[in-house]
Amino acid sequence: MLTRRHIRVKVMQCIYALIQSKDDSLPKQEKFLKVSIANTYSLYLLWLSLFMELHQRAANQIDLASKKYLNTKETAFPDELKFTKNKLLLQLIQSQTLKEELTNRKLDNWYLNEEYVKLIYNAILESTIYKNYMNSNDNSYESDKQVIIELFKEVIAPNDKIYEYFEDDKLTWIDDIPIVNTFIVRLFKKAKAQQKPDYFMPKLLKDKEDMDFANQLLSKTLLKNDALEKEIEGKTPNWDKDRIADVDAILLKMAICELLHFPSIPERVTINEYLEIAKEYSTPKSSIFINGILDKLTKEYKAKGKLNKMGRGLL
Known part of the structure; x- marks a missing residue:
């Protein structure tokens, strides 16, 4: 679901x-x-x-x-x-x-x-x-x-x-x-005329990995908050964390956390997901703002060899 x-x-x-x-x-x-x-x-x-x-x-x-x-x-x-x-x-x-x-x-x-x-x-x-x-x-x-x-x-x-x-x-x-x-x-x-007894009782999550992903994304984003804030500094002109909307700041930190600490998730998947969430939950210009920062960071991480992605989704 x-x-x-x-x-x-x-x-x-x-x-x-x-x-x-x-x-x-x-x-x-x-x-x-x-x-x-x-x-x-x-x-x-x-x-x-x-x-x-x-x-x-x-x-x-x-x-x-x-x-x-x-x-x-x-x-x-x-x-x-x-x-x-x-x-x-x-x-x-x-x-x-x-x-x-x-x-x-x-x-x-x-x-x-x-x-x-x-x-x-x-x-x-x-x-x-x-x-x-x-x-x-x-x-x-x-x-x-x-x-x-x-x-x-x-x-x-x-x-x-x-x-x-x-x-x-x-x-x-x-x-x-x-x-x-x-x-x-x-x-x-x-739905069909003949259904299995549990048809109307689908799984909430696809598998245990989804719940693990949720817990890890939450804990890593919170525990690495200071380091994630430093990643954003200097990536936007006249950057002032107090002027960035709370939701935008949260989405940026979560996205950066995924880029750096979730090697099995392709960077393009991460960026696209957070841009879509920003369009729905933040300001009209948020997705453009977030995309600009993540684009700069992705290029920087690749150049420094910090973006170590692996897994079937990357083949």
Whole structure:
């Protein structure tokens, strides 16, 4: 789910939090990093559990409607049960591994905040996407899958109230939302009628090396802070560290740390990654500023033989 770029962003956030709090405790920041990465998966699970709650609410509403003496034809569809029979939603409901993970993590947010489920459910009912789906005679898995994807992209994910809820719950989720939302859409698009039991429980990180990379990047950047600052000095006219934006300074130090202390990562990969992060998280001119300094440093390191890169990625 998380790529190396996402991991770099997590490390950047940790260092930024350290600067703002003036707390130089490395163990504390390592713990913060671990929790921040783990919380990304919690956000993913909460989105899936929201779909499960929406399905349950739809079933409850149909049950209530069936007990009424009168049925309003204006709201009738060819099959009033169609949404509750949605095959993708049923896969989520029937996933035992998903249920167990939600229970283990005690993610009962929607049970405790039912008003958000009601809010989203009502928005779904009012949407053209839902009405077209309910009026359609197409009962295929692909049709069921497509309507959930469209509802998520157009109705659920853009909802301001849900966004505010996630923002208030955990600050790091603001940066995680685009990552997780994109992943969910891709996951749903690849979903098939017959899935493995753990399909909706993907790995958060590709392998142990990713977590090792996160910890090493954090610790080396912090422990070598003074040396990294000296690397920047003189590489920009009238350099004054107090005039460089905090995020730019952090990204520069992280990038230099990778160039000098991560031999298996090609320098071009490092530079490109931090330029992209700068475009998203810093000022409009930051990527140009950072690129200029890293370009000078890379040439200098190569000339002095300090850029010792090795590994399959360099062949």
